[in-house]
Amino acid sequence: MSGAEQAIALARVPVGVPVPEDFALITLAPRALEAGEVRVQAQYLSLDPYLRGVLSGRHMGHRCELGAVVPGAAVGRVVESRDPALQIGDTVIGEAGWRALPIMQKPRRWDIDAPVSTSLGVLGMPGLTAWAGVAQIAKPQPQETLVVSAAAGPVGASVGQLAQVRGARAVGIAGGAEKCALVKQQYGFADCIDYKRDDFAVALKHACPNGIDVYFDNVGGAVLEVCISMLALHARVVLCGLMDQYNQETRPKGPNLGPVIGARAMLKGLVVYDYYPQFDSFLSEMAPLVKSQQVRFVEDISVGIGQTPAAFCRLMRGENRGKTLVKLLDDYA
Numbered sequence: 182m183s184g185a186e187q188a189i190a191l192a193r194v195p196v197g198v199p200v201p202e203d204f205a206l207i208t209l210a211p212r213a214l215e216a217g218e219v220r221v222q223a224q225y226l227s228l229d230p231y232l233r234g235v236l237s238g239r240h241m242g243h244r245c246e247l248g249a250v251v252p253g254a255a256v257g258r259v260v261e262s263r264d265p266a267l268q269i270g271d272t273v274i275g276e277a278g279w280r281a282l283p284i285m286q287k288p289r290r291w292d293i294d295a296p297v298s299t300s301l302g303v304l305g306m307p308g309l310t311a312w313a314g315v316a317q318i319a320k321p322q323p324q325e326t327l328v329v330s331a332a333a334g335p336v337g338a339s340v341g342q343l344a345q346v347r348g349a350r351a352v353g354i355a356g357g358a359e360k361c362a363l364v365k366q367q368y369g370f371a372d373c374i375d376y377k378r379d380d381f382a383v384a385l386k387h388a389c390p391n392g393i394d395v396y397f398d399n400v401g402g403a404v405l406e407v408c409i410s411m412l413a414l415h416a417r418v419v420l421c422g423l424m425d426q427y428n429q430e431t432r433p434k435g436p437n438l439g440p441v442i443g444a445r446a447m448l449k450g451l452v453v454y455d456y457y458p459q460f461d462s463f464l465s466e467m468a469p470l471v472k473s474q475q476v477r478f479v480e481d482i483s484v485g486i487g488q489t490p491a492a493f494c495r496l497m498r499g500e501n502r503g504k505t506l507v508k509l510l511d512d513y514a
């Protein structure tokens with residue numbers, strides 16, 4: 182059995198934007214594996230916005246109890262196995278928690294020819310979310326305009342690029358000039374508008390002269406309100422995330438959905454869990470696109486488990502640049 186490991190526990194429920202003091206570095210004693218389990222040496226931890234809801238018990242019935250290890254996905258190598266399908270040395274992705282030696286049940290094996298970190302980003306859950314919204318729900322057509330918010334993040338960046346691969350025109354929305362430049366230069370969007378500008382609505386209208394055919398919403402709030410006022414006839418709106426309210430203690434007032442009716446638009450909620458049965462279809466489109474660099478990705482990597490709380494707090498303040506990861510081990514040879 183392996184030795185003690187470091188982990189990050191929830192010290193108190195965050196109020197508003199999380200701060201590092203909401204978390205505590207702890208040491209976990211080892212326990213023996215049960216049948217079907219594997220012990221994994223985590224290489225990268227995945228930090229994702231939904232975890233903010235888990236910390237306050239607001240994410241689809243999931244709650245992290247005080248003192249418990251913070252949940253989350255990780256990729257790493259199997260170091261001990263009681264699962265006959267997995268060998269020591271296999272690279273796997275699964276629910277791990279913020280810890281160095283997680284115990285996983287039925288993790289997914291990683292055998293794609295791409296950097297292992299992408300298993301948590303562009304070729305993992307955020308990529309699947311983007312693909313579900315683009316390929317399965319909104320189906321942007323050539324010449325159509327797709328707008329996506331949080332465009333500099335792993336979901337938004339993949340949404341715009343998958344739309345452009347299909348011949349649509351992608352317009353991003355992101356906070357600040359630096360993120361907008363990333364969206365245009367690194368991800369090749371036709372345009373990107375800073376939602377913090379005073380003239381945001383005017384600038385977005387200018388970027389979408391024929392209206393918005395597909396709006397992929399990652400944020401809700403004022404940005405959603407502006408976008409639905411610009412919907413084109415037969416627009417599709419994918420409601421994917423609510424960054425605007427994850428750090429709020431009370432629910433903000435809802436947007437005016439009148440224009441949705443006027444545009445005969447269809448709104449559809451997206452829950453990525455529904456699309457895991459189609460993971461192979463997603464990877465068969467996305468992995469070649471990543472390899473040929475038609476789809477690009479940016480990673481925001483902190484090093485060492487002790488950096489995990491600070492990295493998560495930066496994500497929730499919007500200061501991340503690309504997919505947020507914590508690296509625990511050097512890349513495999």
Ligand SMILES: NC(=O)c1ccc[n+]([C@@H]2O[C@H](COP(=O)([O-])OP(=O)(O)OC[C@H]3O[C@@H](n4cnc5c(N)ncnc54)[C@H](OP(=O)(O)O)[C@@H]3O)[C@@H](O)[C@H]2O)c1
Nearest residue numbers: 331334335336355356399400422423424425451452453499
């Ligand atoms: N439905 C599902 O199954 C599913 C699955 C995965 C992810 N999601 C959702 O997809 C969204 C994006 O996830 P991600 O991993 O790609 O995150 P991300 O883009 O790396 O991070 C979220 C970004 O949202 C922006 N933001 C924060 N508050 C905002 C506000 N009030 N208005 C506008 N933008 C705001 C911040 O960037 P700025 O600097 O631009 O503000 C922040 O960097 C999240 O809402 C997440 O919960 C949903």
